[in-house]
Amino acid sequence: MRWARYRDVTSSVSALTRFGTSHLGRNWFYLADLAFSYCIFTTFLGRYSRHTY
Numbered sequence: 001m002r003w004a005r006y007r008d009v010t011s012s013v014s015a016l017t018r019f020g021t022s023h024l025g026r027n028w029f030y031l032a033d034l035a036f037s038y039c040i041f042t043t044f045l046g047r048y049s050r051h052t053y
Helices: 002-024 026-052
Strands: none
Touching: none
């Protein structure tokens, strides 16, 4: 039971990954990188503003 469910999950995840990489291509990684950079930028900005004021 567990193994069947695990296999289903892994196959669906791999299918999703394949779909994302083939259809979205680099845009997927670009968006992820953009979100990551935005998070870092906002945290840095928040810390900086907290220290100045």
